[in-house]
Amino acid sequence: MSLEIASLNSGSNGNCYYIGNTTEAVLIDAGISCRETEKRMLRAGLSMQKVKAIFISHEHTDHIRGLEVLSRKFKLPVYITPRTLNSGGLQVEETLLQDFQSNGNFSIGSLNITAFAKKHDAADPCSFVIESGGTSVGVFTDIGACCEKVITHFQKCHAVFLESNYDTEMLMNGHYPYYLKKRISGGEGHLSNAEALELFMNYKSDFLSHILLSHLSKENNSPQLVQKLFSEQAGDTYVEVASRYYESKVHTITAGSFANTAVESPSQEKVQLSLF
Numbered sequence: 001m002s003l004e005i006a007s008l009n010s011g012s013n014g015n016c017y018y019i020g021n022t023t024e025a026v027l028i029d030a031g032i033s034c035r036e037t038e039k040r041m042l043r044a045g046l047s048m049q050k051v052k053a054i055f056i057s058h059e060h061t062d063h064i065r066g067l068e069v070l071s072r073k074f075k076l077p078v079y080i081t082p083r084t085l086n087s088g089g090l091q092v093e094e095t096l097l098q099d100f101q102s103n104g105n106f107s108i109g110s111l112n113i114t115a116f117a118k119k120h121d122a123a124d125p126c127s128f129v130i131e132s133g134g135t136s137v138g139v140f141t142d143i144g145a146c147c148e149k150v151i152t153h154f155q156k157c158h159a160v161f162l163e164s165n166y167d168t169e170m171l172m173n174g175h176y177p178y179y180l181k182k183r184i185s186g187g188e189g190h191l192s193n194a195e196a197l198e199l200f201m202n203y204k205s206d207f208l209s210h211i212l213l214s215h216l217s218k219e220n221n222s223p224q225l226v227q228k229l230f231s232e233q234a235g236d237t238y239v240e241v242a243s244r245y246y247e248s249k250v251h252t253i254t255a256g257s258f259a260n261t262a263v264e265s266p267s268q269e270k271v272q273l274s275l276f
Contacts, residue, residue, distance in 0.1 A: 001110070001133025002254040005159055008032065008040045010141075010214040011244025014062050017161055017214075018046055019130045019137050024109040025050040027070075028128055028139045028161075031062045034069040040247040048074060052108050053098070055115070056080040057142060058122035059088030071096055079106065079113075087123035102126050116153060119144035121188045129153050135255040137161075141215045144188035146199045155203050159210035159253040161242065162200065164230075165190035166220040174220055190215065193226055201233055210251050214242045 008016040014031035071078050079098045102117040112131045120142045129138045141163040223241040230239045
């Protein structure tokens with residue numbers, strides 16, 4: 001069975017990723033407003049009626065900003081660990097709360113979701129792999145280091161949203177204070193371009209057809225740099241940089257197929273939208 005995937009926004013100003021099949025879908029994180037989520041899904045030709053749940057990776061604002069309104073408006077269950085819920089100060093309708101520990105497996109219709117703990121400076125951070133009919137998609141962002149769990153799950157994926165947050169030289173020579181540079185690069189912050197590329201080159205499977213490079217820093221990275229860096233090593237894998245300003249193309253991921261089946265969103269102008 002195929003999975004459709006899209007980044008609705010990716011960056012420190014908000015993160016939200018869509019993964020679904022023909023009958024149901026989930027959102028990983030809800031870091032942009034409900035209004036922007038609806039607008040971007042509409043432009044991409046994606047149906048909110050197919051979305052059956054929201055999974056939250058951690059409590060940082062760029063991952064939960066739109067959660068309360070989105071869940072309330074569409075009566076969407078929220079899968080979140082108790083520590084993440086408490087640390088985020090979130091007010092979610094009790095009937096919609098689905099709490100879990102940082103390692104678990106869930107079924108949403110014919111979608112199977114695996115959560116696993118990751119290294120990040122949050123209360124109880126998780127990453128997710130979504131599988132349907134033998135096709136697997138991973139969402140690996142806000143990762144301080146490529147631990148064994150990340151590597152194991154990465155190797156199983158046909159497509160991934162992979163963090164490539166910063167260029168080391170740009171970060172170290174930039175204007176951030178020393179403590180923030182250490183926080184970003186210190187093992188519980190974010191993956192550098194070099195670390196993400198190392199994971200990609202050393203552990204990508206022969207069937208990894210798509211990689212959407214995600215959560216790029218506005219100040220310490222360049223989309224053009226990251227696109228070039230990965231494209232030179234990608235082989236048959238399709239490479240796209242997920243934007244912090246607009247939704248991506250919709251990609252159809254099918255196990256065993258390397259055809260580029262991206263569907264153009266009705267609007268793909270590279271302009272900054274009103275929310276930001």
